[in-house]
Amino acid sequence: MSNISSPNSVDITPTPKILRTLGDIPFEIWQCFAELIDNSLDAFADAERRGIQIPTPTIHVYWSRESTPSQDREIVINDNALGMDLASLENAAKAGYSANDPISHLGLFGMGFNIATARLGGETDFVSSQKGDTKYTGIKINFEQLIKKRTFIAPVINEEKEDSNDSGTRITIRNLKDGIYGQLQKKLTQIRRQLETIYSPILTRNKVRIVLQGKQLSPRLHCVWSDSRYVIRKGEKVFARKEIDCDLGETRFDTQKNRYLSDDEIAEYEIHETPFPDHIVIRSRRLKGWIGIQRFSDTTQFGLDFIRNGRKILVNDKSLFEFENPDTGTKSIEYPIELGSTTGGRIVGELTVDYLLPTYQKNAFDTSGRAWRLTAEAIRGAGPILPKSRKAVGADGENDSPLGKLINAYRRPDAGTRTLALPNPVARDFYKRFISNDQEYLSDEKWFKAAQEADRDRGEGNQRLTPVNVGETPSDDVDSYLANVTSGDTSSAPPVQTASSRVVPPVVNSTRASLLPLSEKIESASGLYTYKSQIVGMTVTVRCMKNGHNIRHQDEKVPCVLFLDGQEVDFFYDPQHSVLSEYPISPKQLLLHGLAEKFAFRDTNAGVSFSTALWGLIDNHLDEERINHQSLQERAGSIISNIKERLPELLGHRFEAVKTTIQEAPREEEDFARRLLEEAPNLLELYQNCGNGAEQTLGYVCESIIKRLVSKFPEEFFDSKLFNLPYTTLKIGDPATRERLRKIPIDRVLSYITDIASLLQGSHSQNKHELLRYANTMSLMEGLVQ
Numbered sequence: 001m002s003n004i005s006s007p008n009s010v011d012i013t014p015t016p017k018i019l020r021t022l023g024d025i026p027f028e029i030w031q032c033f034a035e036l037i038d039n040s041l042d043a044f045a046d047a048e049r050r051g052i053q054i055p056t057p058t059i060h061v062y063w064s065r066e067s068t069p070s071q072d073r074e075i076v077i078n079d080n081a082l083g084m085d086l087a088s089l090e091n092a093a094k095a096g097y098s099a100n101d102p103i104s105h106l107g108l109f110g111m112g113f114n115i116a117t118a119r120l121g122g123e124t125d126f127v128s129s130q131k132g133d134t135k136y137t138g139i140k141i142n143f144e145q146l147i148k149k150r151t152f153i154a155p156v157i158n159e160e161k162e163d164s165n166d167s168g169t170r171i172t173i174r175n176l177k178d179g180i181y182g183q184l185q186k187k188l189t190q191i192r193r194q195l196e197t198i199y200s201p202i203l204t205r206n207k208v209r210i211v212l213q214g215k216q217l218s219p220r221l222h223c224v225w226s227d228s229r230y231v232i233r234k235g236e237k238v239f240a241r242k243e244i245d246c247d248l249g250e251t252r253f254d255t256q257k258n259r260y261l262s263d264d265e266i267a268e269y270e271i272h273e274t275p276f277p278d279h280i281v282i283r284s285r286r287l288k289g290w291i292g293i294q295r296f297s298d299t300t301q302f303g304l305d306f307i308r309n310g311r312k313i314l315v316n317d318k319s320l321f322e323f324e325n326p327d328t329g330t331k332s333i334e335y336p337i338e339l340g341s342t343t344g345g346r347i348v349g350e351l352t353v354d355y356l357l358p359t360y361q362k363n364a365f366d367t368s369g370r371a372w373r374l375t376a377e378a379i380r381g382a383g384p385i386l387p388k389s390r391k392a393v394g395a396d397g398e399n400d401s402p403l404g405k406l407i408n409a410y411r412r413p414d415a416g417t418r419t420l421a422l423p424n425p426v427a428r429d430f431y432k433r434f435i436s437n438d439q440e441y442l443s444d445e446k447w448f449k450a451a452q453e454a455d456r457d458r459g460e461g462n463q464r465l466t467p468v469n470v471g472e473t474p475s476d477d478v479d480s481y482l483a484n485v486t487s488g489d490t491s492s493a494p495p496v497q498t499a500s501s502r503v504v505p506p507v508v509n510s511t512r513a514s515l516l517p518l519s520e521k522i523e524s525a526s527g528l529y530t531y532k533s534q535i536v537g538m539t540v541t542v543r544c545m546k547n548g549h550n551i552r553h554q555d556e557k558v559p560c561v562l563f564l565d566g567q568e569v570d571f572f573y574d575p576q577h578s579v580l581s582e583y584p585i586s587p588k589q590l591l592l593h594g595l596a597e598k599f600a601f602r603d604t605n606a607g608v609s610f611s612t613a614l615w616g617l618i619d620n621h622l623d624e625e626r627i628n629h630q631s632l633q634e635r636a637g638s639i640i641s642n643i644k645e646r647l648p649e650l651l652g653h654r655f656e657a658v659k660t661t662i663q664e665a666p667r668e669e670e671d672f673a674r675r676l677l678e679e680a681p682n683l684l685e686l687y688q689n690c691g692n693g694a695e696q697t698l699g700y701v702c703e704s705i706i707k708r709l710v711s712k713f714p715e716e717f718f719d720s721k722l723f724n725l726p727y728t729t730l731k732i733g734d735p736a737t738r739e740r741l742r743k744i745p746i747d748r749v750l751s752y753i754t755d756i757a758s759l760l761q762g763s764h765s766q767n768k769h770e771l772l773r774y775a776n777t778m779s780l781m782e783g784l785v786q
Helices: 015-023 027-051 086-093 112-120 143-149 180-186 188-198 200-205 264-269 369-378 389-394 400-410 426-437 444-457 512-518 587-602 612-622 629-663 667-678 683-691 695-698 703-712 735-761 767-783
Strands: 058-063 075-077 121-129 135-142 156-160 170-176 209-212 230-231 236-239 242-253 279-298 304-306 311-317 322-324 331-333 345-352 519-521 526-530 538-545 551-553 555-558 560-565 568-573
Touching: 015 112, 015 143, 027 058, 027 075, 027 170, 027 188, 027 311, 027 519, 086 112, 086 121, 086 135, 086 560, 086 568, 112 121, 112 170, 112 683, 121 143, 121 156, 121 264, 121 667, 135 143, 143 170, 180 188, 188 209, 200 311, 230 345, 230 400, 236 400, 242 264, 242 369, 242 400, 279 400, 279 426, 311 695, 345 400, 389 629, 389 683, 400 551, 426 444, 512 519, 512 538, 512 568, 526 587, 538 587, 551 560, 560 587, 568 587, 587 629, 629 667, 629 695, 629 703, 629 735, 629 767, 667 683, 667 695, 667 703, 735 767
Parallel strands: 058 209, 304 345, 538 568
Antiparallel strands: 058 075, 075 170, 121 135, 121 170, 135 156, 230 236, 242 279, 279 345, 304 311, 322 331, 519 538, 526 538, 551 555, 560 568
């Protein structure tokens, strides 16, 4: 260590304790591995830039078996890149030193190696070898010895090398810190999942293998709808996947300080006509990638992934789903709004932002600079995204940004093709098959079929109409429907059938083979069923009988039949049978009952009863029929929000008459005004003066005002303008008859809105029967609203 060298200067070189202190920086184990993996990836990238091909580039990360004595356990990270000489290795081990170009490399600050190794253990062997070398050469870093000797000088070590043609770098960490080995064993799956997530872009290219504890990492792909799927919003197709390629311009970047120059700093050079030094370069800022719609909703597993040089820095980031008011600094969540706490969101994406500057932990970006602001605006546009929020702050027009279009078109998760969504329990089941690499569920064909089935279940697409059974040979000739009619003397008596000649028809039982062509598979209900997760289940194919065809057993029509072949089950049901059409029983309930019998018989030696199997099946597979007060309230709020959002376009051309209707109930108008004052004060004057844009205030009315507006202006709501019920198209009878008929759809909708308002204002103490009523109301209303 140096001493004071002169009266005017002091040596402030830190002691070697600082190296061990780096181990106190809060890095998770997977982050430590990632720092060391980054160095290997940079080495492979350098070889590729130099045009040198490495056969099967591979990075191995592994640690000792549990049978190894604790004092001998070690962690090893090695690669087969080009390797380094001793001088390069010496620099790589120096804290704060980085020879990397910060633009194209993953490693940036020269601290990753030191933090990662110090976090994991007390001693590190860092060796490397180049092609042609006869041994591995490197250094041993032992913190206790360095501190004891008060020196930063580490001894050089050599290790044997089997093949002189091999090359690469190996890091061996020993004297593992307390708790590290236990976490490795306990969190192996979590560590693997995290590394597969952040390196998915690199793993997808299949250029580098990363092997963790003997098992190769695989990319964790997003489960999204294909780019050919779309929904319609305001007459425009909004596709489920949007490609982004946006040039955000060029600016000056300091490669030594790893930062962008400010406009003032650039101007200083230009004003004085001073040439920029070599380390200040022109750097382009290009945003590339995609955003799209996930095939399932989740309360946490959604958001945008931001990628820098192949590694994901931000995963499932939701910051761009918020709008920050520049005047007040307050933030408001714009997505997900409807069913956000129970169902969640489904917008995801992968965006390459090589130009953004990550923090030293590589789990965030510097969001204070202009580069981030330009990125955010390119993705989500300026101002709020939701139409109602834009009007509240005085923003003009729609937010046509990539994210804005997706949020406005896909924010409602109602099951069906109109929103490109599945019932969430079905979607979660399909996703399990997707991540298990079930080929039938990788594409979105079966998913879309399940969305179509949801349309049918809600009575959309004319599915409620039963087609006429025209028989096998349709004809207008009545005689063709009469048996054994022959031409000739019509007065002759028909032959008398004797008892001996009478034929007893055989008993008819439907078979699997006979039912298959008369039915269609229900993707959303088919799958693996079990009453307990660790018990071997049965793979069930559910099939619905086509209209006009039924199931027979002992010559009687039956609602369903179940065929078992080993662990494979075919379940057929007839939706027209009275048990299903006239009673509150679903096909899945009948299926679970049948499966419970089969499981109880199969597992009787294990003491499994019918009731035990049935309870388990209900708990595992009937989630969509579970009554949950919170989710019902969120569904109710979603319906009301949708109606409010549509009011300006429906009633804007009659605003003065609408305002008069609102004023007929002074207390309701007062509450309406209070809401405007709190949420959109700039709209209050428009309402008072009936100014241009005053119709936007209708997005803030209460449920009671909605009811009065529907009752007062039904012609603006029905006939598929908002509700899929006829009104002006009802032209039967005299005026009095038409008036009575037209009152029926109005009363129906008003009763639904009354139930919804009651649910939104009610408490959690409502009983099961009340919640069942509300659930039915939600389903009926969701089927009516366009």
